[in-house]
Amino acid sequence: MSKKLNIIEAMKMPIGTEFEVIFNGEKISNNTMIISLALTRTKEYKIIDWKFHPKDTVMKPYDFLINGVFIPIQQPVSFMEVVKTKRKVKVECEGYFKVREYRCLHEILQKIIDNNFGEEDKALNNFITKGKWYIEESGADSNDQ
Template identity: 40%
Template sequence: MSKKLNIIEAMKMPIGTEFEVKPSIGNCSCPNLFLKDGKGEGVLVSVFGHSIIATQSILEATFIPIEKPVSFMEAVAKAKTNRFRIEHELLPKTKLGHTLRSTIYTLINHLDLSNDEIVDVILNSKCYIEESEADSDE
């Protein structure tokens, strides 16, 4: 997920979302900002815990959400509405997100993995959920 968001879009992201910030002017002294719960509201806070002052550079900055890996089971739980990318040393590298159905099909039918290796992939992989509105099964 390398979405580029403006400050309004960034404020609508879930609480706890971390961002790489590319200011419109100069350098940013706090490269990672995240949304934090401020009495039920999302507020931008630096990694040092300080509230962000809304300078012109920050107001016009580009906010890029930082991907956080989740377990295979969490990806499965969210698979109805999202695609996910799975990373493991036994799997080929890909930047594409897949549906749960296509992922399971590939693990079973297209990769030369033993049962133990499939279990290892499920237990020890890193998954990245790709945000989307609705995906159809492949």
């Protein structure tokens, strides 16, 4: 449930945005794309490139890039960003349960307390400091490709 962008829309995303690429209804395997900067002696250029590729390889304009669907890969945010948002959130924390559906923050905190009887403080501390928090995207496209 994420935004679906064409290559022009993808290029407008911030530096560091990562994407899965879908072409003809299939995910391009093992190839995450990332927006980054290319530097020359006189100028900086915003580029889209493979996240993992051999050094000094050149990106070619394959048809799956020109006509593909770019789906941004959601990155975790800090707990303070979660506190400030009015959107629903979800969290995962190693060694604890994973909240898979987006919920209100107070519901998640209550679930952490309810599921960690006797160790509520420790669990809350771990979720807050070590948890991977995600904020529900506004206007997310729910059409699956």
